Amino acid sequence: xxxxxxxxxxxxxxxxxxxxxxxxxxxxxxxxxxxxxxxxxxxxxxxxxxxxxxxxxxxxxxxxxxxxxxxxxxxxxxxxxxxxxxxxxxxxxxxxxxxxxxxxxxxxxxxxxxxxxxxxxxxxxxxxxxxxxxxxxxxxxxxxxxxxxxxxxxxxxxxxxxxxxxxxxxxxxxxxxxxxxxxxxxxxxxxxxxxxxxxxxxxxxxxxxxxxxxxxxxxxxxxxxxxxxxxxxxxxxxxxxxxxxxxxxxxxxxxxxxxxxxxxxxxxxxxxxxxxxxxxxxxxxxxxxxxxxxxxxxxxxxxxxxxxx
Ligand code: ZN
Numbered sequence: 001x002x003x004x005x006x007x008x009x010x011x012x013x014x015x016x017x018x019x020x021x022x023x024x025x026x027x028x029x030x031x032x033x034x035x036x037x038x039x040x041x042x043x044x045x046x047x048x049x050x051x052x053x054x055x056x057x058x059x060x061x062x063x064x065x066x067x068x069x070x071x072x073x074x075x076x077x078x079x080x081x082x083x084x085x086x087x088x089x090x091x092x093x094x095x096x097x098x099x100x101x102x103x104x105x106x107x108x109x110x111x112x113x114x115x116x117x118x119x120x121x122x123x124x125x126x127x128x129x130x131x132x133x134x135x136x137x138x139x140x141x142x143x144x145x146x147x148x149x150x151x152x153x154x155x156x157x158x159x160x161x162x163x164x165x166x167x168x169x170x171x172x173x174x175x176x177x178x179x180x181x182x183x184x185x186x187x188x189x190x191x192x193x194x195x196x197x198x199x200x201x202x203x204x205x206x207x208x209x210x211x212x213x214x215x216x217x218x219x220x221x222x223x224x225x226x227x228x229x230x231x232x233x234x235x236x237x238x239x240x241x242x243x244x245x246x247x248x249x250x251x252x253x254x255x256x257x258x259x260x261x262x263x264x265x266x267x268x269x270x271x272x273x274x275x276x277x278x279x280x281x282x283x284x285x286x287x288x289x290x291x292x293x294x295x296x297x298x299x300x301x302x303x304x305x306x307x308x309x
Contacts, residue, residue, distance in 0.1 A: 003306045004112035005034060006099040008047040011119045013088025017076055020084070021253060021290040022121065022134040030118045030286065033296040034303060041307065043112060047099025047119050049091070050142065054101050057145035058138055058172055063129045067093065067136055079131050093121055093136040100143035103283040104238070108151040114271075114282040114306050116243070118299075122287040124166030124242045125191060133164065133191055140242045140285045141172045144179050147238050154178065157236035159227065159270055160185070161263070162244020162287040163254040165194030169242065170205055177202040180234045182227045184208045184219060186247070186254050196226075206230045215257035219247070223266060232273050239274040239282045241267070245289030245298035253290050260294075260301035267305035282306070 012024040034042065055064055070077050071090040078084050096119035103115035123140055125133030140158055147153040158173075160166045160183040170193065173179040185194050187209030194207045208226035210218050231239075245263060247256040267284075274282045284306065289295035 001110070001113040002041055002043050003303065004043045004045060004103065004106055004115040005118055005303070006045055006047045006103055006115060007031060007118040008095045008099065010088065010095055011047070011092045014092035014121050015086035015088065016084055025292060026289065026295060027118065027120050029292045029296045030299050033300045034118070036300070038309065039303065047095045047117065048102050049094045050098035050101050054142055054146050055094070055097055055137055057149060058128065058141045060129055067131060083132055083134055089121070089136065095119055096121055096123065097137045097139050097142045100139040100283065100285050101146045104143050104147045104151065107281045107283055108147065108238070113280055115284065116303050116306060117283065117285045119286060122244070123285065124160055124162060124169050124244070124287050125164070126168040127171045135168060138168045138172060140240050141169050143240055143283055143285065148178060153237045155180070155234060155236045156238045156240060157182065157231050157234055158240045158242060159231065160242035160244070161247065161266055162242055163247035163251065163256050164190055164244065164288060165207070166242055167191045167193040170198065173200070174205065175201040177204055180204045180206065180231065180236065182206040182231055184210060184222050184227060186210055186212055186214070186256050189254055204234070210256060212255040213257065216259065216262050219256070219258055219262055220265065223269060228269055228273065231270070235277045237278050237281070239270060239278055241270060241282065241284040242287045243284045243302060244287030245295050248289065248291060248294035248298050250291040250294035251289065253288070260297040263298045264301040264305045267302050271305065
């Protein structure tokens with residue numbers, strides 16, 4: 001069994017206005033770095049379209065229809081100041097969600113040891129009925145609910161090391177004791193949520209905010225003291241990573257100073273816990289990461305760790 005990578009060229013057709021950081025070149029860079037021969041052992045497949053049923057486990061049908069109907073024939077439609085739709089956005093969003101769902105299927109069936117879903121748009125800012133922060137559908141949340149509904153998984157842990165807080169994932173699972181959401185993020189920073197006192201209805205939301213300028217030492221300390229012990233105690237049957245790489249020191253949108261070595265370390269620590277409670281079952285979903293070189297190096301380190309390389 002190996003690591004499965006899911007992607008789809010239609011995810012390049014979600015266009016954003018000139019100068020927008022969440023751009024197709026991000027996915028081109030990810031695809032490019034994974035073409036290196038050290039990734040020759042990866043299994044690769046195309047991300048299928050998510051069914052409406054799968055998306056609707058998180059987002060109400062009216063919201064899904066609103067996104068579909070708002071998708072323009074030409075140019076852009078703005079959903080908010082920084083979240084836009086282009087003609088290819090709806091299909092890209094369904095493939096981003098569908099890739100995460102299919103990754104769960106393959107990992108739960110034992111066909112892959114774990115999986116990395118290299119798609120866009122990202123998802124962790126999307127709330128139940130609100131698209132925001134470059135995100136349309138919450139891919140990680142849809143994957144978690146799919147695992148619960150279709151594979152009978154009891155407990156899912158979602159670990160989010162994107163530099164921004166995943167307000168959407170937190171909101172969706174706030175009152176759901178079957179899902180633990182754990183996040184490191186810079187604070188203060190967009191979207192403004194993620195204080196340590198935000199703990200969910202069942203104390204199953206774990207926020208470990210980091211101050212601007214924090215680096216490797218502070219990040220690993222937050223993992224060691226706040227994130228990993230709670231994840232270990234939760235005993236998840238499936239682990240999902242909201243894998244954003246915008247905490248990299250090169251990233252232009254935030255001010256944390258991680259390197260690819262930190263993402264590799266975090267990935268291995270998460271895998272060690274997944275090995276003990278979940279038979280290693282882990283699905284990692286791409287979120288942010290806006291410096292192309294930092295993103296490329298970080299994804300390479302992350303996927304190499306998933307491959308136990
Ligand atoms: Zn981010």
